[in-house]
Amino acid sequence: MTATRAASAPLSPLLVRLAQERATGALLRSTGVLYLSDGAVVHAESPSAPGIERLLTTGGRLPAEAWREAVDQAGAQCRIGHWLIDHRRLSAGEVEISQLGTLHDAAFFVLAPSGGPSRFRHGAEHWFGVVSAVPVHEVEREARRRRRLLDALWPHPGLDDAPLVRRPAARLPPVTRRQRALLDLADGSRTPAAIAAALGRPAFHTLVDVRRLAAAGHLAPPDGAPPTARAPLWFKDIGGDPDTAMLRRLRDALEHL
Numbered sequence: 001m002t003a004t005r006a007a008s009a010p011l012s013p014l015l016v017r018l019a020q021e022r023a024t025g026a027l028l029r030s031t032g033v034l035y036l037s038d039g040a041v042v043h044a045e046s047p048s049a050p051g052i053e054r055l056l057t058t059g060g061r062l063p064a065e066a067w068r069e070a071v072d073q074a075g076a077q078c079r080i081g082h083w084l085i086d087h088r089r090l091s092a093g094e095v096e097i098s099q100l101g102t103l104h105d106a107a108f109f110v111l112a113p114s115g116g117p118s119r120f121r122h123g124a125e126h127w128f129g130v131v132s133a134v135p136v137h138e139v140e141r142e143a144r145r146r147r148r149l150l151d152a153l154w155p156h157p158g159l160d161d162a163p164l165v166r167r168p169a170a171r172l173p174p175v176t177r178r179q180r181a182l183l184d185l186a187d188g189s190r191t192p193a194a195i196a197a198a199l200g201r202p203a204f205h206t207l208v209d210v211r212r213l214a215a216a217g218h219l220a221p222p223d224g225a226p227p228t229a230r231a232p233l234w235f236k237d238i239g240g241d242p243d244t245a246m247l248r249r250l251r252d253a254l255e256h257l
Helices: 003-008 013-020 052-057 064-074 080-086 092-110 136-153 177-184 192-199 203-216 233-237 243-255
Strands: 025-029 032-037 040-045 119-122
Touching: 013 025, 013 032, 013 136, 032 092, 040 092, 040 136, 052 064, 052 092, 064 080, 080 092, 092 136, 092 203, 136 203, 177 192, 177 203, 192 203
Parallel strands: none
Antiparallel strands: 025 032, 025 119, 032 040
């Protein structure tokens, strides 16, 4: 198979078939779950990515008490997202952006090559409820784009699920406040997923910072990686906040709903 054909092949043939059948339910893999409604992806969960409740509460968008109230009042009916909107705990735009961000964050890991066999549970619903839906081809396209970005930043995935170890050195490039918070937790016991959960940040954006910091020499490299990897020439021009490009795409998508 050529590189072009491999790049266009479905990440999950079963997911594509379910989209064609306009199926509703949950696609389960060893890497997580994708929830579908009428063949479109409406939510995603992965052990490698913080859930929407963590991103909203730890991330500072919603008080923990308000989240617990939403779960108590609407969790059994799978309408937490709409309850937050109806009771003005969050605006409709905030809920949609949070839900879409969580969906793409978890879907990146669910659709990883290591996902293994898939099975489908017909009729299963996610407790957050359907706020917005994303076509399967767009979810797969975004997952591919994210993997290409990580490889361009630093093509060594060994740190993506390993405990991170900070490398103190006198002469290293300066870091942003966001990156410093990550480095402060790189104590040799926490993985990127654990750090993302502790900081209330999307897991993929944490991996972007991990790859950047590793390329710059701030993190000990994984086995098999060069001790000092060279970052791309355009590396220094990338903004410190990896959320920016994603938020632009989400804004554009919301404007066309």
